Structures are given as C-alpha cells and as structure tokens.
Amino acid sequence: MASIAISASLQTVCSSHQVTKQPQSKPGARSLGMKEATCVVALNVEANSLNVSAQEKSALRIQKHKAEDAADSKSKDGLRGAELSAVKFRDERWKNGTWDLNMFSKNGKMYWDGIILAEAKRRKFLELHPEASMNDDPVVFRSSIIPWWAWMMRSYLPEAELINGRAAMVGFFMAYVVDALTGLGVVGQTGNFICKAGFFVTVIAIILIRRTQDVGNLRKLADEATFYDKQWQASWQHQNDQTGKKI
Amino acid sequence: MASIALKSFIGLRQTATEKTHFTMQAKPVSPKPSNHRTLQVKAAKTSPKVTGRNLRVAVIGGGPAGGAAAETLAKGGVETFLIERKMDNCKPCGGAIPLCMVGEFDLPLDIIDRRVTKMKMISPSNVAVDIGQTLKPHEYIGMVRREVLDQYLRNRASENGATVINGLFLKMDKPGDGEAPYVLHYTEYDGKAGGAGVKKTMEVDAVIGADGANSRVAKSIDAGDYEYAIAFQERIKIPDDKMVYYENLAEMYVGDDVSPDFYGWVFPKCDHVAVGTGTVTHKGDIKKFQLATRNRANDKILGGKILRVEAHPIPEHPRPRRLAGRVALVGDAAGYVTKCSGEGIYFAAKSGRMCAEAIVEGSENGKRMVNEADLRTYLEKWDKTYWPTYKVLDVLQKVFYRSNPAREAFVEMCADEYVQKMTFDSYLYKRVVPGNPWEDLKLAVNTIGSLVRANALRREMEKINV
Numbered sequence: 001m002a003s004i005a006i007s008a009s010l011q012t013v014c015s016s017h018q019v020t021k022q023p024q025s026k027p028g029a030r031s032l033g034m035k036e037a038t039c040v041v042a043l044n045v046e047a048n049s050l051n052v053s054a055q056e057k058s059a060l061r062i063q064k065h066k067a068e069d070a071a072d073s074k075s076k077d078g079l080r081g082a083e084l085s086a087v088k089f090r091d092e093r094w095k096n097g098t099w100d101l102n103m104f105s106k107n108g109k110m111y112w113d114g115i116i117l118a119e120a121k122r123r124k125f126l127e128l129h130p131e132a133s134m135n136d137d138p139v140v141f142r143s144s145i146i147p148w149w150a151w152m153m154r155s156y157l158p159e160a161e162l163i164n165g166r167a168a169m170v171g172f173f174m175a176y177v178v179d180a181l182t183g184l185g186v187v188g189q190t191g192n193f194i195c196k197a198g199f200f201v202t203v204i205a206i207i208l209i210r211r212t213q214d215v216g217n218l219r220k221l222a223d224e225a226t227f228y229d230k231q232w233q234a235s236w237q238h239q240n241d242q243t244g245k246k247i
Numbered sequence: 248m249a250s251i252a253l254k255s256f257i258g259l260r261q262t263a264t265e266k267t268h269f270t271m272q273a274k275p276v277s278p279k280p281s282n283h284r285t286l287q288v289k290a291a292k293t294s295p296k297v298t299g300r301n302l303r304v305a306v307i308g309g310g311p312a313g314g315a316a317a318e319t320l321a322k323g324g325v326e327t328f329l330i331e332r333k334m335d336n337c338k339p340c341g342g343a344i345p346l347c348m349v350g351e352f353d354l355p356l357d358i359i360d361r362r363v364t365k366m367k368m369i370s371p372s373n374v375a376v377d378i379g380q381t382l383k384p385h386e387y388i389g390m391v392r393r394e395v396l397d398q399y400l401r402n403r404a405s406e407n408g409a410t411v412i413n414g415l416f417l418k419m420d421k422p423g424d425g426e427a428p429y430v431l432h433y434t435e436y437d438g439k440a441g442g443a444g445v446k447k448t449m450e451v452d453a454v455i456g457a458d459g460a461n462s463r464v465a466k467s468i469d470a471g472d473y474e475y476a477i478a479f480q481e482r483i484k485i486p487d488d489k490m491v492y493y494e495n496l497a498e499m500y501v502g503d504d505v506s507p508d509f510y511g512w513v514f515p516k517c518d519h520v521a522v523g524t525g526t527v528t529h530k531g532d533i534k535k536f537q538l539a540t541r542n543r544a545n546d547k548i549l550g551g552k553i554l555r556v557e558a559h560p561i562p563e564h565p566r567p568r569r570l571a572g573r574v575a576l577v578g579d580a581a582g583y584v585t586k587c588s589g590e591g592i593y594f595a596a597k598s599g600r601m602c603a604e605a606i607v608e609g610s611e612n613g614k615r616m617v618n619e620a621d622l623r624t625y626l627e628k629w630d631k632t633y634w635p636t637y638k639v640l641d642v643l644q645k646v647f648y649r650s651n652p653a654r655e656a657f658v659e660m661c662a663d664e665y666v667q668k669m670t671f672d673s674y675l676y677k678r679v680v681p682g683n684p685w686e687d688l689k690l691a692v693n694t695i696g697s698l699v700r701a702n703a704l705r706r707e708m709e710k711i712n713v
Contacts, residue, residue, distance in 0.1 A: 116703075116704065116707060117707060119704060120704050120707035120708045120710075120711060121708075121711060122372065123371070123372045123651075123655075123704060123705075123708055124708045124711050124712065126371060126372045126373065127371065127503065127504075127651065127708075130371075130502065130504040130505075130539055130542060130543060131373060131543075132542060132543055132544065132545030132546055132547075133369045133373045133375055133500070133543055133544070134546055135492070135546070135547065138373075138375050139372065139373045139374045139375060140374075141374065142374070142659065142662075143655075143659070143697075143700045143701070143704065144659070144696070144697075144700070146700075148696070151699070151700060151703050154703070154707075155703040155706060155707070156703075224645060225645075228564060228586075228637075228638065228641045229638070231473075231564040231565060231567075232564070232565055232630065232634065232637070234471075234565070234566075234567035234568070235565065235566075235567065235568055235569045235570060235626060236626075
C-alpha cells in the first residue's frame with residue numbers, strides 16, 4: 001500500500017504538473033522513476049493485493065527521493081523554507097495541524113498577511129502533492145480566524161480602487177452628456193426617475209463586468225442555471241408535441 | 248405509510264383466473280383524478296373494461312425500482328410479470344439508504360448491515376470536518392448490500408402475487424392501434440446459469456422499464472440519452488483494527504486530485520470498505536482519480552486487500568422522454584439520480600411505487616385498460632414532489648464542486664451545526680425543510696464569506712510560481 005501511495009503521488013505530481021501547465025522539463029531521472037513506478041503499480045493492481053515486498057518499497061523510496069529533490073529544486077523557488085524530506089508539507093510555523101499565530105506577530109502586532117501567504121503556499125503545495133489525511137495529525141486550521149479587514153486590505157483594495165475609478169469616470173461623463181442633451185444639471189438628474197434607474201443599472205454593470213470575458217461568463221452562468229430545469233421539462237414538451245397522436 | 252390489508256369490494260367480484268390476494272387501498276376508489284392540463288385526454292373512465300382477465304403489466308428489471316413497482320402492482324390487483332436478468336446480481340453501488348426508506352418500504356432491520364451515524368468531509372487541503380453531531384440516537388444512514396435488498400423486494404412482490412421470471416428482455420413490439428397489447432421478446436433462463444435460454448414472447452398491456460442506466464426499454468421507446476458519470480469503486484478488506492475506525496463512519500474526499508466534479512468516498516460495508524470515486528467530464532482519468540483517493544485515505548486503509556473492482560454509470564439528469572404510450576421508465580432508467588450526492592436507491596424504489604400506484608388507480612385495480620394519461624399522472628406527481636430536492640442539490644453541486652476553493656468553502660460550511668441539521672433533515676426524510684430565516688441569513692453570509700476567502704487564497708496561490 002505504501003508503495004502504491006508513493007507511486008500514486010508520483011503519478012499525481014506528474015499529471016498535476018501537466019494540469020497546472022507549468023513550463024518545466026522533467027528531469028531524466030524523474031521520468032525513469034515514473035516509468036518504473038507505473039510498472040510496479042500495474043503489477044500490483046493485477047495481483048489484486050496491496051501488500052508489497054520490503055525490497056520494492058525501499059527501491060521506490062530511493063527513486064522517489066531522487067526524483068522529488070530534482071523536482072523541488074526547480075519548482076518551488078518561493079518555498080525554500082518549506083522543503084521536505086518526505087512527501088509531507090513541512091513548515092516551522094505549522095504545528096499540530098494549524099498555524100502557530102505567535103510566530104506571525106511582529107513587534108506585538110499580528111501580521112495577518114503572513115498567515116494568508118503561508119496558507120496559500122500550503123494549499124499550493126498540497127495541490128501539487130496531495131497528502132493522505134491522517135487521523136492522528138488532523139488539520140484544524142480554519143481560514144475564518146483571519147479577520148475580514150485583512151482580506152480586504154490584501155486582495156480587494158486594488159480591485160475596489162479600479163471599480164470606484166471606473167464608476168467615477170463613467171458618472172462624470174454621463175452627467176455631462178445628459179446635461180448637454182436635456183439641460184438637467186446634476187441636482188436635477190438626481191430627482192429624475194429615469195436618470196436614477198440608469199444610474200443603478202450602470203453601477204451594477206460596472207461591478208459585474210470587469211473584464212471582457214465577464215460578458216461571456218455571465219451568459220454561460222445564466223444558461224447553466226436554467227439547463228437543469230430544461231432537462232427536467234423535456235418530458236412535458238414531448239407530450240405537447242404529441243397531442244392526439246396514438247402510439 | 249402503513250399498508251393495511253383490506254379486501255376491497257372490487258376484489259370480491261374477482262374472476263376465476265385471478266389469484267386471491269389482499270388488495271391495498273391507498274385511497275378510496277374515487278372518480279378519476281382530474282388533470283388540469285387541457286392537452287391530456289381524460290383518463291380511463293372511457294376506456295373499455297378489460298374483460299375476462301385483469302390488466303397485465305410487465306416490469307422489466309428487478310432492482311429496487313422493479314421490485315417496489317411489482318409489489319404495488321400485485322397488491323393492487325394487476326397481473327404482474329417481473330423480468331430480471333440475474334437473480335443474484337451483486338450490484339456495484341454505494342448502498343446507502345435514507346432513514347425514511349426503512350419506514351416507507353417496511354424494510355426489516357436485519358437488511359441493514361451497518362448504520363452510519365458520522366460522516367467526515369475532507370477538503371483538498373485536508374481540513375477534516377465531522378458531520379453528524381446533530382443526529383438523534385435513532386437516526387442513521389443505512390448501508391445495505393444490494394443483492395440482499397433487491398432479493399427481499401422481489402420476494403415480497405412474488406409473495407403478493409407477481410410472477411418473477413428469470414430472463415433477459417430483448418425488444419418490444421409496439422401495438423398497432425390503441426388497445427392492442429405490447430409484445431415483449433425475452434430470453435428465459437429459468438435459473439440455468441450459462442445456458443442459452445429459451446426465446447419467448449409475452450403480451451402485456453403496459454410496461455414499466457426499471458432496467459437501470461443502460462435501459463433497453465428506454466432504447467425501444469426512443470427515450471433519448473442522458474449525460475452520465477462513471478463511478479469506480481474498489482472493495483477493500485482492511486485489517487480489523489482499522490475497520491473499527493469505520494465502524495459507523497463514512498468519509499468523503501473532495502479535491503481536484505480526487506475528482507474534478509464529484510467526490511471520492513470510503514464507505515463501510517458489511518465487513519469491508521468500498522473506496523471509490525466518480526466523474527462526468529474526465530472519464531478517461533478515472534483510474535488516476537482512484538489512485539489519488541486511495542492515497543488520501545492512505546494510512547486508514549493501509550494493509551488492505553482489494554476484493555473486487557467495479558464500475559457503473561450514474562445518470563446525471565432524467566431522459567428527455569420518460570414516458571411513451573403505455574410504457575413508463577422509473578429509477579435509473581429514467582435518470583432519477585440526484586446530483587451532488589449521487590443518491591439513487593430511494594428514488595428508484597419510490598418512483599417504481601409511484602408509477603405502479605398510478606397504473607393501479609388508472610385501471611381501477613386492474614379492471615380497466617390504462618392509457619398514457621394515467622401514466623402521466625405519475626410523472627406529474629413525481630416532478631411536483633421531488634423537483635425542489637433535485638434542484639437544490641443541482642445548485643449545490645454547481646456552486647461547491649466547481650473548483651478547489653469552492654470545495655474548501657464547502658467543507659468549512661459543513662462545520663456549521665445549522666448546515667448539518669438541514670442537510671441531514673433533508674437527506675433522511677427527503678423533504679426540503681424551510682428552516683429558520685434568521686439562521687438562513689447567517690448561513691448565506693457565512694457561505695459568501697467562505698467562498699470569498701477561498702477565492703482570495705486561490706489568487707494568492709496563483710501569484711506563487713506563476
């Protein structure tokens with residue numbers, strides 16, 4: 001079982017590298033290790049047994065270490081602190097299945113950004129090297145301990161700035177155009193129902209459509225939301241088509 | 248749903264060809280249900296009486312849907328033939344039944360091998376959440392062996408007067424005009440394993456297609472195709488000390504490594520565990536997903552031996568046509584499997600029963616010929632009763648199985664007690680409970696918060712190693 005796990009993780013690493021489209025060439029030692037691992041896996045599956053000889057286990061482990069080191073030195077430049085000896089995720093701030101908050105405080109202040117970064121690295125690592133879930137070493141970290149303003153400051157401020165800027169520009173321009181066309185100043189426009197409705201629609205559009213592909217995405221979302229309903233209604237549509245026909 | 252054995256007045260006026268049996272009266276024999284769809288022909292009131300015999304109905308397929316349908320038909324006074332290809336079929340199936348099924352179908356408690364009272368959901372980053380703290384002591388998810396359950400339902404149908412035939416349905420000749428019978432062609436094996444079987448034909452008035460995901464009945468009525476998921480499962484016998492952990496606990500693993508649009512599971516069976524996964528969009532990679540699932544459960548199933556490898560298709564949505572003439576589809580043949588959880592046994596049995604009830608009522612306990620309108624009442628009732636359940640599960644799947652961040656949010660949400668209570672209530676009793684609006688609001692806010700956090704983390708992840 002252990003060897004299947006190891007070879008499985010090797011396989012997953014290779015395939016997930018393909019999935020994430022990372023532009024790296026696999027080192028020669030690694031692909032050799034992969035082929036042999038696949039053979040072992042196939043053999044084991046055919047034998048319908050997960051018990052393997054110790055010899056196979058140790059041979060695979062050596063290959064895995066070689067391959068692992070070769071891969072890691074190339075891939076995880078940002079994770080120098082988190083290099084590993086086995087497939088597990090290791091970080092000195094990750095203790096007992098959660099981040100040790102004390103290690104993230106600088107001069108008495110909590111450095112929430114650090115936790116966000118560290119958790120992102122951990123999840124990235126696990127996406128590339130999925131780990132077994134252990135009962136004696138459970139993960140108890142919950143991202144909800146990070147306060148909401150930390151998320152806002154880090155991820156959403158730049159985007160909020162962009163959207164506010166767009167809204168201001170569009171608003172100023174439209175106020176000018178409507179004034180030129182109708183003679184209503186800004187004060188008059190805020191009293192007019194049509195202007196207020198137009199304003200509302202514009203704000204929603206700016207929030208929802210941020211990149212050009214958002215238009216297509218929203219349409220796909222609308223299709224998706226109603227697709228299931230259409231599949232269920234199909235039986236009734238057929239009935240309407242066949243009124244009066246005898247079978 | 249207690250079944251009270253009553254001899255109806257109609258039953259007392261039976262003809263000589265009928266066997267004496269108890270007829271169940273779910274409702275009094277009253278005027279036909281009026282259909283408010285103007286397109287439908289008013290039901291069987293104008294249909295001629297079937298003279299000299301009772302209505303004959305064939306049920307193709309002897310799984311939960313077929314067994315339940317045959318039992319209800321037989322109890323209702325209809326002459327029933329149940330055609331099943333393999334009587335001892337060990338179906339590849341999760342085998343989980345909700346609590347309400349035990350009560351509604353009067354299942355004996357010894358059919359249930361195990362009672363699952365705890366579930367563990369494990370996110371892509373191995374955050375593990377225990378679900379089941381809100382279950383009351385008498386509530387559980389029953390794990391059954393399909394061969395035991397199917398056999399029990401078939402036996403009950405047979406005891407109530409249905410004729411169980413061991414045979415393989417080949418094709419069906421549709422009748423030329425309105426009242427002519429359907430001619431079924433099938434090969435009868437009669438219990439001889441490996442034999443070629445005898446080709447036979449049978450004339451029946453109506454057919455219920457309960458023959459599963461690759462239904463031949465569906466093909467013969469041009470019911471159309473559906474998208475389906477492939478579920479792949481390995482039955483693994485693990486050492487006893489590891490089995491203790493799975494005593495009444497089932498696990499669900501979510502993640503891109505395990506499945507891009509479904510989940511991987513470890514379900515305890517009678518004396519082994521079933522480890523499996525499924526997918527709709529990446530069927531070719533199913534073996535890879537299975538390896539990943541085994542890897543995630545690595546320590547807990549270490550040292551296990553694979554007993555059996557099995558795979559089966561799971562319909563994703565109903566077929567375009569579930570009904571044509573006097574032929575109706577039920578169960579997996581119709582595509583009644585929920586999204587998100589992939590549950591099908593209960594809905595198969597329930598749809599079989601509903602369809603049979605519609606036939607019994609439309610034919611006034613087998614005295615009149617049925618027509619398509621009677622069978623449509625079953626579709627109406629089914630859609631009305633279970634549409635909310637299916638829709639809610641579809642929305643959940645679309646929102647939470649999309650991507651790894653969504654799955655992380657999903658697992659985080661499951662830690663909430665209110666969510667657990669709502670989930671189990673709706674799963675165990677099959678009703679969409681409205682719930683407390685204040686808690687619903689809190690839940691909505693928390694859900695959005697979780698999704699936002701998970702997506703923010705994903706953006707950070709993308710910045711690394713770009």
